Amino acid sequence: MRERVRALIASVFDISAADVPDDARATTLAGWDSLRHLELMLAIEREFSIRIPTDRLVDLVSLDDLVVYLESAAAQ
Amino acid sequence: VIPALENPVIHHVGLVVPSEEQATDLMQLLGLAEAYRGFVEQYQALCIFTGGNGASPLELVVPTGGTLAEFNGGVGGLHHVAFGVADLVQLAAQLEGRGIRLLEPEPIQGAGQFLCNFLPPAYTRGITVEFVQEQ
Numbered sequence: 001m002r003e004r005v006r007a008l009i010a011s012v013f014d015i016s017a018a019d020v021p022d023d024a025r026a027t028t029l030a031g032w033d034s035l036r037h038l039e040l041m042l043a044i045e046r047e048f049s050i051r052i053p054t055d056r057l058v059d060l061v062s063l064d065d066l067v068v069y070l071e072s073a074a075a076q
Numbered sequence: 077v078i079p080a081l082e083n084p085v086i087h088h089v090g091l092v093v094p095s096e097e098q099a100t101d102l103m104q105l106l107g108l109a110e111a112y113r114g115f116v117e118q119y120q121a122l123c124i125f126t127g128g129n130g131a132s133p134l135e136l137v138v139p140t141g142g143t144l145a146e147f148n149g150g151v152g153g154l155h156h157v158a159f160g161v162a163d164l165v166q167l168a169a170q171l172e173g174r175g176i177r178l179l180e181p182e183p184i185q186g187a188g189q190f191l192c193n194f195l196p197p198a199y200t201r202g203i204t205v206e207f208v209q210e211q
Contacts, residue, residue: 033143034179034196034204041198055175057198 001074005066008047012040025062037061044070078174080167084159087190087208088125088133092144092152099124099136108134114187119144123187135187156194158206164193167207171195183209 003017009024010017013031026032032040041057044050044066050073052060060066093099103110103126111127120142127133137155139145147155161167164183171178176199183191186208195205 031143031146034194034198035147036143038197038202042201054199054201057201058177058196 001071002063002067004047005044005063005070008043009040009063012036012043020063022063025064027061032061048073078167078170080161080163080170081159084161087158087160087206088135089154090135090137090156090158090206092137092139092147092155094138094145094150094152096122096124096138098152099138102136106134108132112188116184116187118184125188156204156206158192158208161207161209164191164207164209168193178207 002022006017006020006024009020009029013020013029013036020029026037038057041052041060044060045052048070050070052069056069060069091102093102102108103124106126108126108131109128111125111133113122113124115122119137120140121144122138122140124136124138125133126136135158137144137152139147147153168178168183176195179194179196183193186192189211191209191211193207195207197204
């Protein structure tokens with residue numbers, strides 16, 4: 001799961017997966033602004049065939065957040 | 077209905093254009109004239125507003141760096157729609173009550189005589205909305 005999300009972040013940000021650290025988050029990863037965030041969220045929805053509720057859409061602002069959320073969603 | 081957003085009026089429509097030359101060409105093509113301009117350090121952008129003589133207000137945003145320069149793959153395009161409000165702080169408080177946070181913790185100085193803040197596009201799944209308070 002973590003590596004799939006890492007690869008998606010890398011794809012959206014047009015960087016290498018190796019440049020997406022485990023602690024990647026909006027406040028530290030260059031270029032993670034509000035528009036890129038939306039692009040990433042929509043990519044996540046497509047990749048995992050889910051729809052993220054709007055209130056969560058704005059709060060999933062790190063690699064860790066996304067992995068925890070997606071693992072929880074998969075378990076339900 | 078959020079009280080501070082009752083019957084909001086469009087203040088301007090924002091377009092990102094890659095260069096000042098392209099902004100000038102676009103204004104000429106559309107028969108629009110420059111009303112005022114300013115540079116917003118926070119977003120690394122020259123902002124040229126059209127208007128006057130009843131013409132429609134566009135904001136032509138010319139990024140000089142940062143993520144705006146990468147908007148739509150660097151080619152620019154329609155970026156946001158801005159609505160005028162009476163009180164940005166009041167609006168932010170009312171939105172917070174709905175669990176909605178504006179982009180900036182405090183209103184920022186716009187390119188003209190106004191303060192502004194933004195509704196992040198995640199809340200609308202794609203549309204960036206700016207709120208403007210005239211000074």
